[in-house]
Amino acid sequence: MPTLPAGITLGAPSPTRGRSVLAARPFGPGDTVATFAGPCVTIPETSHLARTCSHCLAVATAGAGLGSALSSGGSGSSSGKGMRACQGCKTSRYCGAACQKADWALVHGRGECKAMRRARLFTETVGPPSVLPTPVRALIQVLVRPEMVAAVAEMEGHAERSRSSPEPSNDWLDLQLQARGALHYVGRPESSPKDVAETVEIMCKLKVNSFNRRDVDLDESGVYIDSALAMINHSCVPNAFVEIVGRTAVLHAYRAIKEGEEIEISYIETTLPRSRRRQALKTQYHFDCVCPRCKDDLNVYQVCQRYPHLDLNSFSLTPDLDLDKFRNPPLDQLIQSNNPLQHSAEEIYPSCSAPLTGSNPSSKHIHLRQRWKTCAPLVKAQAYAVDPLTQVLVEASIYFGGEQVGKLAYGLAISCFVALRSDAYRDPMPFSAVRIKGMFMIGKFLAHTATAAATSSTSGGNGGRALAAKVSQALGNMDQLTMGQTILKLIIHHSAVAHSKEWQVYQQANDLLSGLESLPGRETENALVDAFVRNPSGSDEMAFFKNAVLKPLQTLAGFTLEIMDAEFGM
Numbered sequence: 001m002p003t004l005p006a007g008i009t010l011g012a013p014s015p016t017r018g019r020s021v022l023a024a025r026p027f028g029p030g031d032t033v034a035t036f037a038g039p040c041v042t043i044p045e046t047s048h049l050a051r052t053c054s055h056c057l058a059v060a061t062a063g064a065g066l067g068s069a070l071s072s073g074g075s076g077s078s079s080g081k082g083m084r085a086c087q088g089c090k091t092s093r094y095c096g097a098a099c100q101k102a103d104w105a106l107v108h109g110r111g112e113c114k115a116m117r118r119a120r121l122f123t124e125t126v127g128p129p130s131v132l133p134t135p136v137r138a139l140i141q142v143l144v145r146p147e148m149v150a151a152v153a154e155m156e157g158h159a160e161r162s163r164s165s166p167e168p169s170n171d172w173l174d175l176q177l178q179a180r181g182a183l184h185y186v187g188r189p190e191s192s193p194k195d196v197a198e199t200v201e202i203m204c205k206l207k208v209n210s211f212n213r214r215d216v217d218l219d220e221s222g223v224y225i226d227s228a229l230a231m232i233n234h235s236c237v238p239n240a241f242v243e244i245v246g247r248t249a250v251l252h253a254y255r256a257i258k259e260g261e262e263i264e265i266s267y268i269e270t271t272l273p274r275s276r277r278r279q280a281l282k283t284q285y286h287f288d289c290v291c292p293r294c295k296d297d298l299n300v301y302q303v304c305q306r307y308p309h310l311d312l313n314s315f316s317l318t319p320d321l322d323l324d325k326f327r328n329p330p331l332d333q334l335i336q337s338n339n340p341l342q343h344s345a346e347e348i349y350p351s352c353s354a355p356l357t358g359s360n361p362s363s364k365h366i367h368l369r370q371r372w373k374t375c376a377p378l379v380k381a382q383a384y385a386v387d388p389l390t391q392v393l394v395e396a397s398i399y400f401g402g403e404q405v406g407k408l409a410y411g412l413a414i415s416c417f418v419a420l421r422s423d424a425y426r427d428p429m430p431f432s433a434v435r436i437k438g439m440f441m442i443g444k445f446l447a448h449t450a451t452a453a454a455t456s457s458t459s460g461g462n463g464g465r466a467l468a469a470k471v472s473q474a475l476g477n478m479d480q481l482t483m484g485q486t487i488l489k490l491i492i493h494h495s496a497v498a499h500s501k502e503w504q505v506y507q508q509a510n511d512l513l514s515g516l517e518s519l520p521g522r523e524t525e526n527a528l529v530d531a532f533v534r535n536p537s538g539s540d541e542m543a544f545f546k547n548a549v550l551k552p553l554q555t556l557a558g559f560t561l562e563i564m565d566a567e568f569g570m
């Protein structure tokens with residue numbers, strides 16, 4: 001049994017859920033529950049190997065520029081500039097000598113380097129050298145260390161369910177091929193059927209217990225597996241969440257947790273429609289979720305209504321969403337389970353959910369037009385926090401902020417709308433990563449619109465030009481730097497509540513804020529922002545926040561439906 005870090009204890013095993021983890025003492029929202037620093041496996045995805053340090057997982061040249069937050073592919077250098085390649089396998093990269101040395105002692109020098117070199121040489125015989133897929137590399141990291149084989153052996157793997165799962169989710173053959181490949185590359189080509197079967201079992205365990213580190217905004221990717229973290233069960237209404245920074249995973253409370261209460265995290269995106277969540281949980285984790293969100297098919301508004309601590313929003317971009325407004329969201333239809341709205345969302349989800357990454361601006365525009373039309377029932381019901389409508393709005397904001405389109409004012413308006421009308425309901429705690437990243441997007445947009453022409457081009461005939469002029473004029477009347485600065489301060493406050501100081505968003509927000517604060521001639525504005533952060537409930541300070549930040553944000557958000565209709569309407 002793995003040693004558990006302070007903060008958590010082991011629960012009694014359940015016949016339906018297996019092992020579980022309990023809180024060793026009470027925790028408040030945002031608190032650190034436990035820290036995990038000795039993972040079994042932590043690797044970048046194969047597609048990110050060239051630009052990610054294989055030991056500390058730092059990403060090369062990920063800048064704080066607008067592009068890194070707005071382009072869903074991220075802007076980290078794809079060449080891995082600044083990373084040194086291992087001269088043995090020519091595959092793993094490191095940010096410096098210290099990481100290379102540490103990784104060599106930990107795993108690379110214990111057989112991983114040789115295995116990767118064999119794989120490279122083999123692929124060279126049949127074409128350009130290629131790198132092994134991520135799951136095979138994860139498996140190799142285990143196979144070359146007997147102590148990790150033992151640690152993984154204790155994990156849940158559902159090998160039998162995996163073997164007998166119906167098509168098309170049955171990947172048993174792939175698992176066998178991958179296991180044979182890994183055994184070959186670690187120097188055990190003559191493995192017996194028993195060895196192969198045991199290796200497939202390890203693969204199944206890695207699959208069930210892997211944390212995906214993928215974060216397109218930060219250009220992070222990879223797999224993280226820790227044997228203590230692997231004992232935490234799932235709920236679509238979790239009371240905790242995991243943040244992974246480098247080689248460390250930190251478990252935070254999402255809401256207050258009592259001593260002895262089971263800790264539950266979400267393995268998947270909780271805001272997906274129920275059928276999607278069920279499919280994801282069944283395919284990868286082999287269970288049916290019976291949490292309240294799944295049991296009663298609650299939508300995001302219903303879940304939000306039941307969350308405690310909604311008052312934490314008094315220091316956020318939605319202080320006006322008092323308990324009453326959270327509990328009675330401005331929807332055009334009664335929110336009930338199994339109502340037509342819920343069915344619409346389920347039905348239209350598949351045609352609106354594929355990421356638009358990689359498409360050129362004109363094909364993105366065509367897709368967004370189709371998706372905006374498809375989402376009409378949700379727009380009509382004002383169900384802006386329900387997927388796929390939120391996703392379409394986020395994609396539209398990214399589209400307008402992209403270099404080739406460059407309609408920053410439109411992108412800004414839509415991100416304000418998402419922060420105020422979607423994210424606050426989808427993720428009611430203001431320290432959630434989604435909320436903070438949404439605010440960061442607004443902060444970055446503002447830093448740019450304050451210094452650049454608000455819109456570089458217009459479309460949609462006279463109506464489109466008039467709208468662009470209207471948005472541009474509204475923006476011109478706002479103190480965008482003060483708005484941006486205050487938002488960055490909120491980000492820094494909430495990051496400190498529930499994230500680590502190594503979190504990239506925290507660091508980038510700090511950098512951007514220092515830049516804005518050092519601009520000449522802004523002493524008065526700097527003092528006002530500082531006074532608000534020191535005493536947010538003071539009447540002068542509150543009035544400042546309302547007039548200088550909230551009202552302008554609401555004005556910008558108010559253009560969103562007009563922008564969407566002008567750009568993507570029929």
Ligand SMILES: C[S@@+](CC[C@H](N)C(=O)[O-])C[C@H]1O[C@@H](n2cnc3c(N)ncnc32)[C@H](O)[C@@H]1O
Nearest residue numbers: 016017018019156209230231232233234285287
């Ligand atoms: C990462 S492990 C969690 C720890 C696991 N209970 C164990 O004993 O190792 C994931 C597995 O736990 C079980 N599990 C997690 N959450 C569950 C839930 N809400 N309901 C039923 N089973 C759950 C499933 O078997 C799933 O494949």
